Amino acid sequence: MNWTWFHKLASPPHAYRIAAQLLPWFAWPAGALIVAGLYGGLVLAPADYQQGDAFRIVYVHAPGAWLSMLVYATMAVAAAVGLIWRIKLAHAVAAASAPVGASFTVLALATGAIWGKPMWGTWWVWDARLTSELILLFLYAGVMALRASIDDRDRADRAAAVLAIVGVVNLPIIHYSVYWWNTLHQPATLTKIGKPSMAGDMLWPLLLMLLGFTLFYGAILLIRLRAEILKRERDATWLTTELAR
Amino acid sequence: MNDILDMGRYGAFVWPCFALAAVVLVWNIVAARRLHTAARQQALRRVAAKAAA
Numbered sequence: 001m002n003w004t005w006f007h008k009l010a011s012p013p014h015a016y017r018i019a020a021q022l023l024p025w026f027a028w029p030a031g032a033l034i035v036a037g038l039y040g041g042l043v044l045a046p047a048d049y050q051q052g053d054a055f056r057i058v059y060v061h062a063p064g065a066w067l068s069m070l071v072y073a074t075m076a077v078a079a080a081v082g083l084i085w086r087i088k089l090a091h092a093v094a095a096a097s098a099p100v101g102a103s104f105t106v107l108a109l110a111t112g113a114i115w116g117k118p119m120w121g122t123w124w125v126w127d128a129r130l131t132s133e134l135i136l137l138f139l140y141a142g143v144m145a146l147r148a149s150i151d152d153r154d155r156a157d158r159a160a161a162v163l164a165i166v167g168v169v170n171l172p173i174i175h176y177s178v179y180w181w182n183t184l185h186q187p188a189t190l191t192k193i194g195k196p197s198m199a200g201d202m203l204w205p206l207l208l209m210l211l212g213f214t215l216f217y218g219a220i221l222l223i224r225l226r227a228e229i230l231k232r233e234r235d236a237t238w239l240t241t242e243l244a245r
Numbered sequence: 246m247n248d249i250l251d252m253g254r255y256g257a258f259v260w261p262c263f264a265l266a267a268v269v270l271v272w273n274i275v276a277a278r279r280l281h282t283a284a285r286q287q288a289l290r291r292v293a294a295k296a297a298a
Contacts, residue, residue: 042249042263053253060266100273107269111262118258136274196254216270223277230284243285 010087013238016229019222026219033212048202059206063213069171071101071217075143076168078161079161091157092232094164095147096224100217102140102222109133112185120184126179129185132170139167153232171219210229 008014041059048055075097082090112130113123124130144159150156173180178187198206233239275280 025259038263046252054255054258056252057262060262064266099276103269103273107266110265114258114262148263197274208286216273220273220277223281225282227277227281230281230288234288234291239288240295244287244294 001006004011010089010231012089012233012236013242016226016242019226020105023219023222025131026215026222030212030215033208033215037205037212038210045202051119054115056120057111059117061108061111063209064104064111065133066210067173067213068079068101068105068108068133070214071097071104072136073171075101077163079164082157083088083161088232091161092225092228094161096221096228098140098144099221100138100145105133105137105140109137127183128181129174129183132174132177134171136174137215139170180214
């Protein structure tokens with residue numbers, strides 16, 4: 001197998017330039033999908049027969065929860081690539097992902113709590129799904145704090161990568177918690193994509209929001225990655241020519 | 246319009262969630278752009294200092 005493309009992608013100057021080129025391809029579709037999803041979810045979708053209009057919270061809660069896990073998985077894979085193949089750019093991807101993932105974990109937890117009050121009668125329960133999602137937030141905080149606490153960048157990268165990889169064990173726990181334990185949180189709506197437990201009128205705005213949020217993460221990652229590359233490559237000669245453009 | 250704001254008496258729960266989502270999205274854009282601008286300016290200063298030396 002020819003790995004030239006991989007090595008080229010891992011080169012900071014190439015990644016810096018390609019990130020700029022890719023950015024509009026993520027940002028504009030993300031904006032359009034989120035606007036369409038919001039319109040579909042807030043205006044076109046009918047109220048739920050049990051939850052009424054409170055169900056509409058799912059249009060921001062589910063994308064937040066999805067990204068909280070997707071970003072962590074991305075961060076952990078990047079961390080593993082950085083550790084195993086010693087690719088510095090992979091550590092930059094991991095560093096760029098952590099704050100984004102943490103912000104979407106906060107969104108998932110907060111919107112879940114706000115939805116829980118009228119539906120469950122409580123803001124919070126120490127339910128397996130909620131607790132494991134809260135642990136995810138602590139893992140993000142731990143990875144960021146560990147990285148910030150070590151001055152030497154290589155050591156900080158390695159330490160944060162080990163913690164990120166160890167924390168991956170929490171992802172299947174979050175996903176399967178609703179099946180493994182008797183939780184108050186309902187089972188997944190969308191994993192059984194062939195037979196989703198949601199009416200089509202309610203489903204398509206959710207799918208648009210999920211795709212829109214995913215592309216949004218892609219766009220933010222590209223901007224943050226460019227910033228990370230600039231910080232990490234500050235003494236590189238290619239940067240002088242790049243900045244002169 | 247009132248129906249949309251009222252959200253079937255759940256408006257006090259629905260709208261704060263959407264507002265929070267907006268805050269998270271906007272924060273991500275602003276923070277990422279600021280980070281990149283600051284990194285770029287710092288890099289430009291280093292390049293200028295090197296050229297002057």
